[in-house]
Amino acid sequence: MLTRLDLRGAGDDLAARLPRPSMGEAAPPAAVREILAEVRKRGDAAVREYTERFDGVRIDDLRVPSEEVRGAVDAIPGALRSALEAACEAVTDHHRRQLRRDETYERDGVAIAERSQPVDRAGAYVPGGRARYPSTVLMTAVPARVAGVGAVALCVPPDKDGAVGTETLAAAALAEVDEVYRIGGVQAIGALAYGTETVPAVDVIVGPGNAWVATAKREVASEGVVGVPSAFAGPSEVMVIADGSEPADFAAIDLIVQAEHGPDGLAWLVTWSDDVADTVTAAVERLVAGAPRRDDIEATLRRGGYAAVVDGPEEAIAVANLVAPEHLELMTEDPAALVVQVRHAGAVFCGPWSPASLGDYVAGPSHVLPTSGSARYAGALSVEDFVKRVHVVTASRDGLERLAPHVIALAEAEGLAAHAESVRIRERDGS
Numbered sequence: 001m002l003t004r005l006d007l008r009g010a011g012d013d014l015a016a017r018l019p020r021p022s023m024g025e026a027a028p029p030a031a032v033r034e035i036l037a038e039v040r041k042r043g044d045a046a047v048r049e050y051t052e053r054f055d056g057v058r059i060d061d062l063r064v065p066s067e068e069v070r071g072a073v074d075a076i077p078g079a080l081r082s083a084l085e086a087a088c089e090a091v092t093d094h095h096r097r098q099l100r101r102d103e104t105y106e107r108d109g110v111a112i113a114e115r116s117q118p119v120d121r122a123g124a125y126v127p128g129g130r131a132r133y134p135s136t137v138l139m140t141a142v143p144a145r146v147a148g149v150g151a152v153a154l155c156v157p158p159d160k161d162g163a164v165g166t167e168t169l170a171a172a173a174l175a176e177v178d179e180v181y182r183i184g185g186v187q188a189i190g191a192l193a194y195g196t197e198t199v200p201a202v203d204v205i206v207g208p209g210n211a212w213v214a215t216a217k218r219e220v221a222s223e224g225v226v227g228v229p230s231a232f233a234g235p236s237e238v239m240v241i242a243d244g245s246e247p248a249d250f251a252a253i254d255l256i257v258q259a260e261h262g263p264d265g266l267a268w269l270v271t272w273s274d275d276v277a278d279t280v281t282a283a284v285e286r287l288v289a290g291a292p293r294r295d296d297i298e299a300t301l302r303r304g305g306y307a308a309v310v311d312g313p314e315e316a317i318a319v320a321n322l323v324a325p326e327h328l329e330l331m332t333e334d335p336a337a338l339v340v341q342v343r344h345a346g347a348v349f350c351g352p353w354s355p356a357s358l359g360d361y362v363a364g365p366s367h368v369l370p371t372s373g374s375a376r377y378a379g380a381l382s383v384e385d386f387v388k389r390v391h392v393v394t395a396s397r398d399g400l401e402r403l404a405p406h407v408i409a410l411a412e413a414e415g416l417a418a419h420a421e422s423v424r425i426r427e428r429d430g431s
Contacts, residue, residue, distance in 0.1 A: 124152060194220075347365065369381075
């Protein structure tokens with residue numbers, strides 16, 4: 001079920017020997033652009049047509065009534081409500097620590113004030129279809145709320161009966177989401193980006209999704225109509241580095257955890273022991289055989305499941321830094337010695353008692369993490385994704401006169417005469 005890779009002795013050829021599924025094959029840009037163009041042109045009508053085509057349900061009222069959202073909290077089991085409230089509290093607490101104070105400093109007679117300004121409207125996308133993800137509602141909406149966003153709109157694919165799961169609606173209520181729409185896929189991204197008769201346009205779109213959704217976010221961002229985080233939040237990924245110091249079942253179940261999200265993901269075991277590769281692979285096969293989502297897990301592992309054997313711990317970290325996985329687990333005798341070498345990963349989980357599922361639900365940081373190698377340049381969703389840093393410049397006359405020669409020299413070097421004159425005119429005519 002896990003494809004065995006012998007990477008021992010790879011040396012400088014390591015990168016070339018690492019397989020990586022092509023996200024472009026799963027989401028043809030031309031098809032994504034066609035859907036976006038239709039939503040932009042025909043609004044709600046196009047959204048309804050694509051929802052019927054892709055989700056198999058005709059939706060008349062795209063927005064879920066507010067009273068239905070609020071009532072969902074009392075409709076879910078008490079244990080789930082407690083879990084959602086605990087997760088909401090943890091996510092809120094973590095992201096409050098990310099808030100930056102406004103600062104002012106002065107240099108050469110010029111005062112610079114830096115102010116944080118949240119966006120007016122944020123759109124959160126939460127996947128559906130194979131599963132319900134109330135946790136993702138919290139992981140996207142709560143950071144926006146902490147950042148001070150004026151309004152948060154949530155898009156969720158509808159179930160086959162046209163409804164949105166009660167668990168998801170309850171999470172939306174706890175996260176103080178303002179609007180919930182039963183729309184999924186590329187058409188949801190288009191509705192949030194361009195606006196329709198029912199869905200007002202937003203300034204930022206966040207949240208994970210399949211390759212089609214992630215590609216759609218990149219497309220609308222490239223048009224300049226909306227902002228998206230730089231991370232590519234696509235199909236789920238995990239890499240477990242194991243040395244055999246912990247039970248094989250620990251590593252095996254954590255590979256399965258991310259694989260059960262569905263197709264196109266990655267699940268890597270990396271070890272420097274043939275015995276560990278054998279025992280963990282056998283444990284995966286045994287555990288998958290009894291898993292409720294067996295078909296999804298097997299499909300993911302057949303295409304993106306690997307058991308890689310390397311020369312040692314340093315080579316294992318080299319593989320991790322090249323793949324840049326969404327989740328990286330260091331299930332070794334001394335994870336602290338390895339974590340300092342990790343440069344590229346969405347989130348790192350150290351030791352046997354820190355499964356990635358802890359981060360998925362209640363650790364505090366958002367579980368919306370970079371995938372498809374984007375952890376090389378991006379990190380987890382954070383307050384900063386909803387905030388603009390605006391600098392306010394105030395110069396004294398002495399400050400401008402002190403810096404004027406530099407402005408003039410640079411402007412003349414660039415051939416921008418008016419730039420230079422904007423300083424000279426103040427030196428010449430200022431009272």
